[in-house]
Amino acid sequence: MQFEYDNPTRVIFGAGTLARLGELTRPHGQRALVVTGGGSVKRSGLFERATKSLGDAGITVFECAGIEPNPRLSSVKRGAAIARDNGCDVIVALGGGSTMDASKAIAAAVFHDGDPWDMIYHGQPHPHVPTRALPLIAVPTLAATGSEMNSGAVISNEETTEKSFMRADCLYPRVALLDPELTLGVPRDQTAYGVCDLITHVTESYFNGVDDTPLQDRFAEGVILTALEYGPRAIANGADLEARAQIQWAATLALNGWVNVGTNGGYPVHMIEHTVSAYHDITHAAGLAIINPAWMRFAARHRPARFVQFAQRVFGLPAQGPDDLAAALAGIDRFEAFLKSIGCPTRFSELGIGDALIETYARDTVRIINDGKGNLPGRPPMSEADIVAVLTAAL
Numbered sequence: 001m002q003f004e005y006d007n008p009t010r011v012i013f014g015a016g017t018l019a020r021l022g023e024l025t026r027p028h029g030q031r032a033l034v035v036t037g038g039g040s041v042k043r044s045g046l047f048e049r050a051t052k053s054l055g056d057a058g059i060t061v062f063e064c065a066g067i068e069p070n071p072r073l074s075s076v077k078r079g080a081a082i083a084r085d086n087g088c089d090v091i092v093a094l095g096g097g098s099t100m101d102a103s104k105a106i107a108a109a110v111f112h113d114g115d116p117w118d119m120i121y122h123g124q125p126h127p128h129v130p131t132r133a134l135p136l137i138a139v140p141t142l143a144a145t146g147s148e149m150n151s152g153a154v155i156s157n158e159e160t161t162e163k164s165f166m167r168a169d170c171l172y173p174r175v176a177l178l179d180p181e182l183t184l185g186v187p188r189d190q191t192a193y194g195v196c197d198l199i200t201h202v203t204e205s206y207f208n209g210v211d212d213t214p215l216q217d218r219f220a221e222g223v224i225l226t227a228l229e230y231g232p233r234a235i236a237n238g239a240d241l242e243a244r245a246q247i248q249w250a251a252t253l254a255l256n257g258w259v260n261v262g263t264n265g266g267y268p269v270h271m272i273e274h275t276v277s278a279y280h281d282i283t284h285a286a287g288l289a290i291i292n293p294a295w296m297r298f299a300a301r302h303r304p305a306r307f308v309q310f311a312q313r314v315f316g317l318p319a320q321g322p323d324d325l326a327a328a329l330a331g332i333d334r335f336e337a338f339l340k341s342i343g344c345p346t347r348f349s350e351l352g353i354g355d356a357l358i359e360t361y362a363r364d365t366v367r368i369i370n371d372g373k374g375n376l377p378g379r380p381p382m383s384e385a386d387i388v389a390v391l392t393a394a395l
């Protein structure tokens with residue numbers, strides 16, 4: 001195992017910390033573009049509290065509202081124009097993963113001559129990796145993506161029906177302000193999707209990574225067990241601050257590079273989901289809840305021991321030996337049952353999606369990311385036919 005780890009994001013965690021937003025933003029700029037989503041932060045009063053804190057610190061506020069779930073390239077262009085026109089020198093993202101991702105893309109687009117879509121990964125070569133971005137302060141209002149403490153941003157291009165990501169060191173937020181009180185109003189379904197999203201982030205590296213990563217395995221299992229314990233509590237009672245706090249930190253940790261450091265795994269489930277949601281604009285984690293168990297049943301046959309470990313350590317299931325496929329599949333069944341129990345869909349038919357475009361999703365997925373031999377990276381690498389088989393099993 002070899003790795004290098006560097007995460008420059010400063011984390012401020014705790015109920016009530018939103019009041020410190022101005023103080024934490026001020027060292028990074030004086031003219032803030034506050035980026036928000038569909039309006040929940042206005043209805044809940046969060047926007048007013050955030051902008052008051054910024055104003056009290058002497059920061060002038062400009063606004064880019066209306067970032068949609070699965071944020072669109074057109075919104076990135078609109079936000080970059082507002083930032084440029086007003087000489088903004090810092091960006092504050094106040095919202096879910098969509099708002100934070102759009103904010104990262106806006107932060108880089110301000111310095112990019114040309115179409116921001118150039119900066120999105122479309123396979124190798126990738127000549128326009130961003131090297132400069134406005135400083136970003138991330139204030140998540142939803143526990144899910146971990147975008148607040150990583151360097152990635154997922155953007156949809158509504159004109160080309162593509163969804164892919166940009167990733168660059170300059171996109172790490174300078175500060176992640178994690179105030180679990182901001183998540184108390186998240187509706188049940190979005191809370192459940194957040195739980196599914198964070199679990200899927202760690203299952204990707206857990207199942208696709210290299211062998212002999214015992215500490216990373218335990219971290220991943222710890223994140224999953226925390227989500228299994230506190231997720232249902234937060235869903236049953238949205239006002240349970242303790243449960244909200246545990247889920248929020250689990251979500252941040254799940255994708256800040258710490259759990260999966262050195263594992264070198266691919267993200268096949270995410271990559272397939274991105275292609276499906278480019279066509280159907282479904283909630284990201286709803287797509288993950290459908291694809292992940294189907295992918296696990298496919299991958300377990302190639303690497304049963306890892307799935308047996310999952311069944312034993314996460315669900316306490318017995319096994320006859322390290323390669324006991326029946327035990328591995330029983331663990332996957334339990335995982336799928338958990339997703340169902342919190343209200344996630346586990347079949348495409350529940351979202352009204354049929355098989356008409358299955359070959360297209362598979363082709364688009366390997367077009368965006370492949371190992372040079374036409375396969376989607378992961379354990380095992382997946383051919384287009386494998387992707388079709390997994391998606392068919394999830395219909």
Ligand SMILES: NC(=O)c1ccc[n+]([C@@H]2O[C@H](COP(=O)([O-])OP(=O)(O)OC[C@H]3O[C@@H](n4cnc5c(N)ncnc54)[C@H](O)[C@@H]3O)[C@@H](O)[C@H]2O)c1
Nearest residue numbers: 040069070096097098141142144145147152154185186284
């Ligand atoms: N950058 C990353 O590391 C990363 C990782 C995973 C997923 N993603 C991407 O992030 C996006 C999904 O983000 P998300 O799951 O955080 O959801 P989201 O940001 O799309 O928000 C989902 C819904 O919840 C609402 N919402 C947010 N906060 C709320 C609150 N406090 N109260 C009430 N409603 C609230 C939003 O308005 C929206 O309607 C997808 O595009 C996905 O591909 C990014």
